[in-house]
Amino acid sequence: MLLVKVVTQVKLIPDAAQASAIAATMHTFNSEANWVSEVAFMNGVPREYALRKLAYAQLKERGLGAQVAQHVIKKVRDAYTTLHAGLRAQNLGRPGSKRRRTAQAKPVVFRPQAAQPYDDRCLSWQYDAQAVSIWTTAGRLKNVRFACSADALKMLQQYRKGESDLIERDGVFYLLAVCEVPEAEQYEPDGFIGVDLGIANIATTSTGYQAAGRGLNRYRKRQLALRAKLQKKRTKSAKRRLKERSRREARHVTNTNHIIAKTIVTEAERTSAGISLEELKGIRQRVRLRKPQRVTLHSWAFAQLADFIVYKARRAGVPVVHVDPAYTSRQCCECGHIDKKNRASQALFICLNCGVVAHADRNASHNIARKGDAVWIAGRESRVPATP
Structure with missing residues (x-):
């Protein structure tokens, strides 16, 4: 059975004493990781087994438990x-290059709040009570409460596997747990929905759905202006505000991508269709834009949106294919004529051969859908054994 890995986040709600112990533990973990990193750097970064011989005994003497010491060494080697x-x-x-020489000239450094992995020996879950028991340098803390949605709790109970990462954001502690969700059985698609990704319209499908990017682009432009003001101040408080805004913007982008991906996958599942996506690898090198447009292109998480569509489709059993994006914006979806001049403007497509007028992104999405059908048929034919 194929599995889809989904990261589930829960928020810890410790009391004052528990929060102090957890914060001190994270600082200790990362302080020891910095020491192990220096040892590794001075010894030519040996393999994990050799690094254990150099650092394990001393980590135990410094007060870390056996399992925690192993995790610190593995974290450094990774x-x-x-x-x-x-x-x-x-x-x-x-x-x-200067940046490369700088990275190679000194040991890897871990922030005091850097994530720390915990396995089931150091962290146990009590789902009914919504609490965890976690190892700290002050001893094992029991009944540390956590909060999450009902769906997240159900997923944790059924599918949680392996390690969980403890992280800290703005004084709040979170646990990130990996859940291995069984992939739904894939059905035979009745055609494909083409998805064209862009800037003016984040996603346009061949079925008519369009996620307009106007509001999001305004939001990102406003954030860019605010970042520029804060960067000019060069104060500690300004740097702190910059980090907060960066995380807030990332959350906003992630939430938007989740909504768009869910809408597309739900439509495909409802109509028993597959999803055809453009192959995004190398998009930054392929696309030629004026300087004002480059910031928008390089700052939007196209790959994240595509990844969200793929993993949600796998969970729903929706087939997904990736196609070559070449000429999808220049080719007429009606007659197949390809010409650069067919693209009259950013939003308008007028075929010079047959005269069809269409929205440029909608035309491209139909071309992507047709390519998806061709890729699926070619793949299915290649799996059919040859007749003897």
Whole structure:
């Protein structure tokens, strides 16, 4: 059975003594992680087993439990693995660049509030009482209350697996738990719904749904202006406000993407259709925009929206295919004629061959839907065994 991994967040509601113990524990975890990071850096970042030999005994002497010490070492090694993967992908610049040299010249540093993983030995859940028992440097805390929605609680009870991460945001503690939800059986689609992603309209489908981006773009423009004002002040309070606004904007974007994705998947499930998405890899390199438009393109989470659509579709059993986006905005969905001049404006499509007039995004979504049908048929034919 295939599984879909969903991260469920719950808010801890500790009393004053419990909150103090949890905060001190997180600071201790990350302080020890910084020490292990220095040890790893000085020894050429050895593999996890070798790093345990160098750091495990001393972590135990410093007061950490056996299981917690193992988690601190694994956390450090995972951080270096991520760093090296970013270097290989040139996410930190090309070899010899200043940013890359800076990243390689010093150990990885963990913030005092950085997330800390807990397994079932260090953290136990009491779902009926909506409480957890959690290990801290002050001893094990029992009956630490948590709050979440009824759906989140049900998901935790049925599907929670593996570790949970303890995080802190603005003095509030949260637990992030991974739930492995069984994927629904995929049905045979009766056609495909094409989804065109854009800036003026976040998502336009071939069935008529359109998530207009006007209000969201106004919101993001206002946030951009507020960030610019705060950045000029260069004070501690301004930096704190910047972080708060950044998180608020990220939550707003995530919520918007969830709503759009749910609407599209629900429509596909209701009509027994599949979903056809554009392949977004390399979109920033492919698209050519004027300078004022680049901020909008690079700041919107296109990949997040596509990921939300895919995982919600998998949970509902809705087939999803990814298609090549080439010429979808220039091709007429009626006659198939391709011409750059067909795109009369951002919103208007006028075919120079057959004269059809349509909304540009709606025309593109129909082309994406047709490509989805072709990809699905080609994939199905490739799975049919050849006749002997």
